[in-house]
Amino acid sequence: MQREDINPFELGLERNPANHVALSPLSFLRRAAQVYPEYPSVIDGARRFTWRQTYARCRRLASALRQLGVGQGDTVAIMAPNVTAMMEAHFGVPMTGAVLNTLNVRLDAETLAFMLRHGEARVLITDREFSPVISRALALLDHKPVVIDIDDPECQGGELLGQMDYEALLATGDAQCAWELPADEWQAITLSYTSGTTGNPKGVVYHHRGAYLNALGNVLAWNMAAHPVYLWTLPMFHCNGWCFPWTIAAVAGTHVCLRRVEAKAIFAAIRDHGVSHFSGAPIVLNAMINAPDDIKVQVTDRIVECTTGGAAPPPTVIEGLESLGMNVTQVYGLTEVYGPTVSCAWNREWDALPAVGRAQIKAQQGVCYHIQEDLMVANPDTLTPCPMDGQTIGEVFMRGNAVMKGYLKNAEATAEAFAGGWFHTGDLGVLHPNGYLQIKDRSKDIVISGGENISTIEVEDVLYRHPAVLEAAVVARPDEKWGETPCAFVMLRAGTDASEAQLIAFCRQHLAHFKAPKAVVFGALPKTSTGKVQKFLLRERAKDLKK
Incomplete structure (x- = not known):
């Protein structure tokens, strides 16, 4: 009997609502509230929430945003530190079908204005702490979003800019608000901006499927058991906190929010809240190692797991954290791949290596997450x-x-x-x-300083605005505290004068302060026969500069 050119496994076996549902991390929140309603979801200063309460608050947020006209294809931006509202926005905003745009709190007004304009933010939720820079950014916009303030009692200073505060907004919403998963898991869930190396920032768009899978990828890569206690030392604005707002919901864990990421607060949280996991840039790990002994906490009843990205931590940092009962795992990724999708998966036989040998392996970025092909x-x-x-x-x-x-x-x-x-x-x-x-x-000459990407070309463009600068090139200079900092090599125009301090101050007037060079070297720039600056030589010079 000759077989027809029809696959029998496709005939009459189509997708339907019973056997195919879009993957979305919103499902994690609903399950956590259903299965573990009274388990702690958030610890934020003096405030405590359960998963039942968090689910209700996220539904209130979705309902309130809908009343403001927010729906599918709209953008809701948020400018906030690691606080409750920031975590809730990762669920409440996409529940409406809208896209969440988390803004980097370290950026300047001009860059923020570009993002709000380019992303077409319909609503901006902003913490009172950042009102000075946000007010300047809003002044640059022809079409301003609806502004909602986060009036956090732990915030010192700042002013209210919006028509109401976040808690008042939630009060207008319905805790039983009906919401639906996206019809298509390819639908956008978040928008994040990356500086790249040229021109304006690029808007990286994530979809629900990727957010769902990478959230579970974090669980698998870290071997996370149910109900972890996750300390927010990593900024939630950065790659959506490496997808951990959704990861912690998937395992019904506890978010421990930190408004100020400081060594004393980190150790206090580890001690007081039983922290089991945290992520952080090398600068955070360095701060912990170099903290005064009287505030350090040595964990003896468990291993505290830590992931770090960017520049690999030196062996001394890894050994120092191990002595405090913490295990460091190196990860790698970019904004374009939902944060980390590569991790240094550990082999048991490496346990027998000396500390230096283990540190050398841990400095490798590793292998793909299960969910990255x-x-x-x-x-x-x-x-x-x-x-x-x-x-x-x-x-x-x-x-x-x-x-x-x-x-x-x-x-x-x-x-x-x-x-x-x-x-x-x-x-x-x-x-x-x-x-x-x-x-x-x-290869793109990005400087990674304190876990943040700095475009060398962006810094060079500012230097070229100074009337005394004829040529400028910026490269990364190794730094024990920040991992890397920008180092500028400058050739001045004949008959002009400018000091290192003056050029650094000039850059700070036009850039976020962390992007400004920390050192300026004067002299002719090495070039190829075609006139291209040889940055590899400048990087070697930067390494040899005296501290």
């Missing part, structure tokens, strides 16, 4: 994979479900990023024989 190091022009020898450097490429939809309103940059069917990270690395990735350099 593939990673390779390859020639950026031909996409030919490099040998897995730990020596041959190539560009890092990724593909899978935890890759962004693309860049908002930027088809050209999106096509470039996805050329050849891979996401081009722009980072340079090697693959070791065991398949573990180790980052070696940043």
Whole structure:
């Protein structure tokens, strides 16, 4: 009997509402409230919430936003530290079908104004602490969003800018508000801006499917048991807190909010709230290691798990945290891949290595999350994979479900990023024989300072505005506290004069302070025969500068 060209496993076996539902992290919140309604969900200063209460508050937020006209395809921006409202926005906003845009609290007014304009924010929820910069940003907009204030009693200073505060907004909403999962899991859930290396920031769009999967990827990569206590040392605005607002709901854990990320507050939270997990940039880990002994907490009843990204922590930091009962795992990712999608998965046989040997392995970025399909190091022009020898450097490429939809309103940059069917990270690395990735350099010359990306070209553009500057180039300079800081190499115009302090102050007038150079070196810039500045030589000079 000859078989027809019809696949019998597709015939009469179509998708329907009974067997196919869009993946969305919103499901995690509903389940946590249903299964563990009285378990603690949030500890925020003196305030405490359960998962039942958090679910009700998120539904109130969704209901209230709908009354303001927010719906599918709209953008709701939020400017806030790691507080309750920030976590709730990760659920309440997408419950309306809208897209959440978390704003970097360290940015300047001009950049924030661009983001609000480009993202077409319909509503802006903003913490009173940031009212000075937000008021300046709003003044630059022709079409202003509805402004809602977070009037946190722990906030000192600032003023109220909006028509009502966040708690008053929630009071207008319905705690039983009906909401639905997206009809299509490809629907956008969040918008995050990354500075890149040229021009204005690019808007990275996440979808519900990726957010759902990467939230579970965090659970698997970290071997998280149910009901962890997660301390918010990582900014929630950064890659949506690496998807951990959704991760903690998936495992019905407890969010411990920190308005100020300081060593004393971190150790106090670990002691007082039984913290089991936290994530942080190397600067956070350095602050903990270098804190006075009288505020350090040595954990003896459990292992506190820590993930860190950006520059690999030095062995002394890893050893120091281990002595306090903490285990450090290196992770790697970018805004375009939902935060970390690579982690240094640990092998038991490495436990027998000396501390220095363990630290060397932990400095590797590692292997893909379960939910990220593939990673390779390859020639950026031909996409030919490099040998897995730990020596041959190539560009890092990724593909899978935890890759962004693309860049908002930027088809050209999106096509470039996805050329050849891979996401081009722009980072340079090697693959070791065991398949573990180790980052070696940043092909786009990004400076990673305190976990934040700084575009060298953005800093150079400001330097060129100074009347005394003829040529300028900025590179990363290693820094024990921040990981890296910008270092500027400048050639002055003949007959002009400017000091290091003057140029740094000038940059601070036009940039967020953390982006300004921490050092300026004067003299001619090394160039190729075609006139291109040889930044690799400048990076070597920056390394040799006296502290």
